[in-house]
Every structure is written in structure tokens, then in C-alpha cells.
Amino acid sequence: MLQLVWFKRDIRLFDHQAIHHAVATGEKVLFMYIAEPSIWQAGDLAKRHLTFMQQSLEDIQQSLRKIGGELYVAIGEMESILDDIYKMYGAFRMHSHYEHGIQPTFDRDLRVKRWMHEHTCLWTEYADFPVVRGKNAPRRRDFLKEWIKEPILAIPRQVFSLSTVPNELTNDLTILESLQVPGEEKAIDIRGGEKEGIAYAKRFFEEKYMRYNIDMNKPYVAPSSSSIISPYLTWGNISLKSLMRAVQKHMKHLKQTANPSEYDFLFEQLKSFQARLEWRSSFVQTVENFPMMHIRSLDSRFEGIRHQNPELLNAYIKGETGFPFLDACMRSLQQTGWINFKQRAMLATFGCNVLLLDWRVVGKVLAHAFTDYDPGIHWKQMQLQSGIDPKHHIPMHNVIKQGKENDPKGEFIKLYIPELRHLDDTNIHEPWSLEINPYITPIIDLKQSMDDHKKLLYGIKKNGHASE
Ligand SMILES: Cc1cc2nc3c(=O)[nH]c(=O)nc-3n(C[C@H](O)[C@H](O)[C@H](O)COP(=O)(O)OP(=O)(O)OC[C@H]3O[C@@H](n4cnc5c(N)ncnc54)[C@H](O)[C@@H]3O)c2cc1C
Known part of the structure; x- marks a missing residue:
């Protein structure tokens, strides 16, 4: 029987349970990645991610060829690709990892499960992460203890490939470039593979x-x-x-x-x-x-308090708010595709709690910019940083204080905001205090916004409504 390895967010050959089990059958294996419009066009993914994915696929395609395999890709919905494979080969067995994502991938997995059941094909999923699923699942801590002891799996020495595949599948990975996803094609420092x-x-x-x-x-x-x-x-x-x-x-x-x-x-x-x-x-x-984490607030009392403000949002996205440290962080992130945790938290809280923009909108801006965008981490962090996780306090980072603490000499600012290179460390964090501000005028009164929004958000947290 044909064995199918369905790659999702597991683009590697080493320590790959799905590959290991498919190859261990001794049968022919079809390795495939399907770029599904329902996932790639759901709104949270961007061109940056597609580029990283394509580079990662190119890398494993080279590696697979060395052991007799081939990687195929297609643009389409999974059920339709499975139909094509079924027409050519009849029943097959599919292997993949458990994907822990938000609603679109969760729904897709349910549809695929239904398809497999209706066609009496077997689908085995393997735990790539110490994350548990289902009502009868063990406690996560207990699962982790066992999971970490499992053997690390070597790359197979040889795989048996198919000589023909359905027309919808191709080994030309450049077709992925035709998939429409948001964002510009910008060169970034981090290469996939x-x-x-x-x-x-x-x-x-x-x-x-x-x-x-x-x-x-x-x-x-x-x-x-x-x-x-x-x-x-x-x-x-x-x-x-x-x-x-x-x-x-x-x-x-x-x-x-x-x-x-x-x-x-x-x-x-x-x-x-x-x-x-x-x-x-x-x-x-x-x-x-809770796969609706990207849409629904954990604390619904905060719904409806944030606004849409295209002008503020645009300045935020471009790193043109007038606050040098914050702008440098955003420009750096947009250019390189990565920034450290502390500054991610600052970017998120500034957008959500100081500008009071919708946390879902800010979350999407950051998701598009982070090469490492992982729905599992990202949306929980967004809820935490915007203060709507009922178990946590409401973070409100002062971007000037953060700059002085974490970039005291303004070296990072100077790297991304060349027009401030001539300033010394006493002025670089607050250039508006100079007689003539050499930088953009701040888009908001920082202290006022922080005070007002702290009052508003804590009022809701304590009383269910804003304090007077
Ligand atoms: C608003 C916000 C959004 C974030 N979105 C993402 C995201 O989409 N994808 C992502 O991988 N990380 C996200 N993080 C967490 C963290 O900032 C990054 O994992 C980290 O900065 C990545 O850099 P690194 O690999 O050098 O991390 P290291 O410090 O070297 O840590 C090693 C690994 O541990 C994990 N890790 C580190 N910090 C955290 C954390 N606070 N929470 C959960 N896991 C962590 C990551 O997998 C990371 O690669 C987010 C943080 C915030 C505040």
C-alpha cells in the first residue's frame, strides 16, 4: 500500500516520526507539501513565511534526492489532492505530525479526518511537541517526561519513491511563488532550511x-x-x-x-x-x-473598547511614531524578521494598550513581520500583552524608559534611524526636548495615553467597566 508523508510545519528529515514510520513499512512513499489557500490566505500568514517555507522545502528536496526520494508540492485544498491520489493509487496510509494551530488548521484537520474515514484510509499523527490532545489525554507534565525519553530518529538511508504522481503534484517548488499571500517580497536575514x-x-x-x-x-x-x-x-x-x-x-x-x-x-x-x-x-x-485564541478575548469584558485608527496604525507599522526606540524596534523587525522577547512585548503593549488599537489587528501586523510566527505562541502572547488574559496583570511599557534601559547609548536607534546618528545619549531618546526636534513629532502624548488607558483597562479588570 502507498505510504504518504504529509509535511506541514515539520520541514526536516532528521528525527521525523512520520518519515520514520512510513519508510519502515518498506513500501513506496509519496512525500508531499500542499500549500492550501484556506490556510495561507486566512490572514495571519505573509509572503515572508511562504519564502521561508519554500527555502525549507528546497533544502529537504535536495536531501531526499540523495536517499532516492522526491518531494512533491501542489497548491490546492487537501481533500481535492487526496482525491487525485486516491484515483491513481486507491487506498493509502498517511503519516503526519499533530498540528497545533488556530481554527483554520483545526477545521482543515477535521475535514481531512472525515475524508480519510470515508475512503477507509488510515491517518497516523505523531506528537512533535509535548502537547496533549483529547479528553483522555495524560497530564502535559507526565507526557513531557515520557516524550523526551523517546528515541531520536536518524534520517533513513534509502527510501522507495513513486515513478508517477497525479498531474496536480509537481517537484517544481517555484509554483509556490504563484500563491497570493499578503506582504512584500523583502529580503530578510533568516533563511529557511x-x-x-x-x-x-x-x-x-x-x-x-x-x-x-x-x-x-x-x-x-x-x-x-x-x-x-x-x-x-x-x-x-x-x-x-x-x-x-x-x-x-x-x-x-x-x-x-x-x-x-x-x-x-x-x-x-x-x-x-x-x-x-x-x-x-x-x-x-x-x-x-482554545483554537479561537486569535479571535476571541479570554476576558470578553474587554471587547469593543479598542478602536480602528488607520493613521496611528500606519505610523506604528512603518516605525514612524516619533518615539525613537520603539520605531527602531519596528524597523528592525520589518527588515530582519526577528526581534528579542522584551521588545516584542513592548511593541505589542504599545500597539494594544498605549495606542489602544484592536489586539487582533496589532497581532496580525506582528505575525506578518515575525519569521517565526507560530500561532501557538503568538496569540496567547498577544492576549497576555494586551492585558485581556484574566490571570495576568495589564502590561504597559514606557517606550522611553525601555529605550534608556535597554539601549542606553542609543546604538540600536542609530542603526535603524540614521537621521538621529548625530545625537548623543542624553537627547536620542527624547529628541523633542531639543530646541528643534530633528525627528518626527510623536503621534500621541505618551504620558496622557498611558494614564488614560491604564485607568480604562484596570477599571474594566476590577469593576467590569471603565473607572470614572
Ligand atoms: C507579542 C509576542 C509575540 C510572540 N510571538 C512569537 C511567535 O510567533 N513565535 C515564537 O517562536 N515566539 C514568539 N514569541 C516569544 C519569543 O519572543 C520568541 O520565541 C523569541 O524571542 C525567539 O527568539 P530566540 O529563538 O532567540 O529565543 P530564545 O531566547 O533563544 O529561546 C529559545 C526558544 O524558546 C522559545 N521561547 C522563548 N521565549 C519564549 C516565550 N516567551 N514564550 C514561548 N516560547 C518562548 C522559542 O521557541 C525560542 O525559539 C512572542 C513574544 C511576544 C511578546
């Missing part, structure tokens, strides 16, 4: 991690000490399990080799990275449990 992902991980363990905690909040130096592994985890170019096991291995190695005076410090850096890898799945779990 399994080999790239492995190189990022290697660089982190060899050199970058040593200043991980110290630099993570400072955007000028964060790229040299953060892993920037997020796009590779998001698109599955690297397996989370193998990365978590690599952290354990490096911790052991450190114990054996580090100078005792440095050991505690270096161990702390790895521990902090390890904790974040674990947080990742707890965030994804919340979206698995």
Missing part, C-alpha cells in the same frame, strides 16, 4: 549562549547571544526533542569541562534557554485547548 537550523543551533552552543541572559533584553546585542532558533522550531526545520536533548548533553559536558569559577554562570545560561524551550510547549498547549 534544516541545514540552516542545525547551523544556528551549533553556533548557539559553541559561542552565543555564554552571554544569553545578560544580553537578551538589549536589542543591539541580543542577536549575538540569542539562539534565533525560533523560525526553525516554528517551521519544524529542527526537532524540539533533539534540541532539548542537545541542551542536556551540553549541560553534562559543561560539568566535565568547565572551569569551576565559570561553571555556575555558564550553567545558568543553559538552564534559562532550557526553561524557554519548555515554556514554548505550554503556550502551544493553550492554543491547542
Whole structure:
């Protein structure tokens, strides 16, 4: 019987359960990626993601060819592609990972499940992440303990490929470029692919991690000490399990080799990275449990209080709000496709709580810009940062204070706002205090907006309505 490997957000060959189980049958395997308009045009994905996906697919296509395989792609809805495969080959077995996404992927998986059932085909899904599903699922913590012990799977030495496939499928990956998705085709620094992902991980363990905690909040130096592994985890170019096991291995190695005076410090850096890898799945779990996280507020009392303001939104997107540190962060993100956590939180809270724009709109702007956009993490973070998660406080970062703390000399600002390069660190964060402001006039009165909106949001949180 034909075995089908359906790639989704798991574009790699190493430690890939679906590939392992399909190849282990000894049958012919069809490897495919389907670019579904219902997913790619749902609104949260952008050209940047499609480019990263295409690069990732090119990489595994090369690797598959070396072991006798071929990767096919198509643009279309899954059920229609499955129809074509069924017409040519009859019943087949499909292997894929569990996708933990928002409603469009959740609904698509239900449709595919129905199709498979109606055609008496078997679909096996494998857990790529320590995230649980279903009423009778074990507790996530217990599942994690077992999941992390599972064997890491090698790339198969040889696979048996098909000689003919339905016309709808092609091995010409450039067809993906014809799919209409929002956003401009901008060159960004981060390139997709399994080999790239492995190189990022290697660089982190060899050199970058040593200043991980110290630099993570400072955007000028964060790229040299953060892993920037997020796009590779998001698109599955690297397996989370193998990365978590690599952290354990490096911790052991450190114990054996580090100078005792440095050991505690270096161990702390790895521990902090390890904790974040674990947080990742707890965030994804919340979206698995509530796939409407991108649309519905966890606390509905906050619905309807935020406004649409195209002018403010446009200035925010372009990094032209008049607040140098905030603008530098947005411009950097738009150009490079990545920014560190602290500044993501600042960008989100400024858009949602200071400008009081709809958190879904701000969330989409940031999703389009983050190469690592992962619905599982992103929408939960957006709800947290906009203060509508009932279990948390309402964050309201002061963008001037943040700039002074995390970019005291204005080096990051100067990198992205050349017109401020001549200013010294006393003026660069508040250029409007100079006799002639060499920069854009701020689009809002920061203190006033923060005070007003704090009152409004906390009023709702405490009393269900705004305070007088
Ligand atoms: C508003 C907002 C939106 C975000 N959206 C995304 C997103 O779409 N995709 C995404 O991968 N991360 C998102 N994050 C979390 C975090 O900012 C990024 O994971 C991190 O900055 C990526 O850089 P890194 O790979 O160098 O991280 P590192 O610091 O090296 O951490 C290693 C890995 O741990 C995970 N991780 C780190 N921090 C967090 C966190 N706070 N929450 C959950 N997982 C974490 C990521 O997978 C990351 O790659 C968001 C944060 C905020 C505030």
C-alpha cells in the first residue's frame, strides 16, 4: 500500500516520526507539501513565511534526492489532492505530525479526518511537541517526561519513491511563488532550511549562549547571544526533542569541562534557554485547548473598547511614531524578521494598550513581520500583552524608559534611524526636548495615553467597566 508523508510545519528529515514510520513499512512513499489557500490566505500568514517555507522545502528536496526520494508540492485544498491520489493509487496510509494551530488548521484537520474515514484510509499523527490532545489525554507534565525519553530518529538511508504522481503534484517548488499571500517580497536575514537550523543551533552552543541572559533584553546585542532558533522550531526545520536533548548533553559536558569559577554562570545560561524551550510547549498547549485564541478575548469584558485608527496604525507599522526606540524596534523587525522577547512585548503593549488599537489587528501586523510566527505562541502572547488574559496583570511599557534601559547609548536607534546618528545619549531618546526636534513629532502624548488607558483597562479588570 502507498505510504504518504504529509509535511506541514515539520520541514526536516532528521528525527521525523512520520518519515520514520512510513519508510519502515518498506513500501513506496509519496512525500508531499500542499500549500492550501484556506490556510495561507486566512490572514495571519505573509509572503515572508511562504519564502521561508519554500527555502525549507528546497533544502529537504535536495536531501531526499540523495536517499532516492522526491518531494512533491501542489497548491490546492487537501481533500481535492487526496482525491487525485486516491484515483491513481486507491487506498493509502498517511503519516503526519499533530498540528497545533488556530481554527483554520483545526477545521482543515477535521475535514481531512472525515475524508480519510470515508475512503477507509488510515491517518497516523505523531506528537512533535509535548502537547496533549483529547479528553483522555495524560497530564502535559507526565507526557513531557515520557516524550523526551523517546528515541531520536536518524534520517533513513534509502527510501522507495513513486515513478508517477497525479498531474496536480509537481517537484517544481517555484509554483509556490504563484500563491497570493499578503506582504512584500523583502529580503530578510533568516533563511529557511534544516541545514540552516542545525547551523544556528551549533553556533548557539559553541559561542552565543555564554552571554544569553545578560544580553537578551538589549536589542543591539541580543542577536549575538540569542539562539534565533525560533523560525526553525516554528517551521519544524529542527526537532524540539533533539534540541532539548542537545541542551542536556551540553549541560553534562559543561560539568566535565568547565572551569569551576565559570561553571555556575555558564550553567545558568543553559538552564534559562532550557526553561524557554519548555515554556514554548505550554503556550502551544493553550492554543491547542482554545483554537479561537486569535479571535476571541479570554476576558470578553474587554471587547469593543479598542478602536480602528488607520493613521496611528500606519505610523506604528512603518516605525514612524516619533518615539525613537520603539520605531527602531519596528524597523528592525520589518527588515530582519526577528526581534528579542522584551521588545516584542513592548511593541505589542504599545500597539494594544498605549495606542489602544484592536489586539487582533496589532497581532496580525506582528505575525506578518515575525519569521517565526507560530500561532501557538503568538496569540496567547498577544492576549497576555494586551492585558485581556484574566490571570495576568495589564502590561504597559514606557517606550522611553525601555529605550534608556535597554539601549542606553542609543546604538540600536542609530542603526535603524540614521537621521538621529548625530545625537548623543542624553537627547536620542527624547529628541523633542531639543530646541528643534530633528525627528518626527510623536503621534500621541505618551504620558496622557498611558494614564488614560491604564485607568480604562484596570477599571474594566476590577469593576467590569471603565473607572470614572
Ligand atoms: C507579542 C509576542 C509575540 C510572540 N510571538 C512569537 C511567535 O510567533 N513565535 C515564537 O517562536 N515566539 C514568539 N514569541 C516569544 C519569543 O519572543 C520568541 O520565541 C523569541 O524571542 C525567539 O527568539 P530566540 O529563538 O532567540 O529565543 P530564545 O531566547 O533563544 O529561546 C529559545 C526558544 O524558546 C522559545 N521561547 C522563548 N521565549 C519564549 C516565550 N516567551 N514564550 C514561548 N516560547 C518562548 C522559542 O521557541 C525560542 O525559539 C512572542 C513574544 C511576544 C511578546
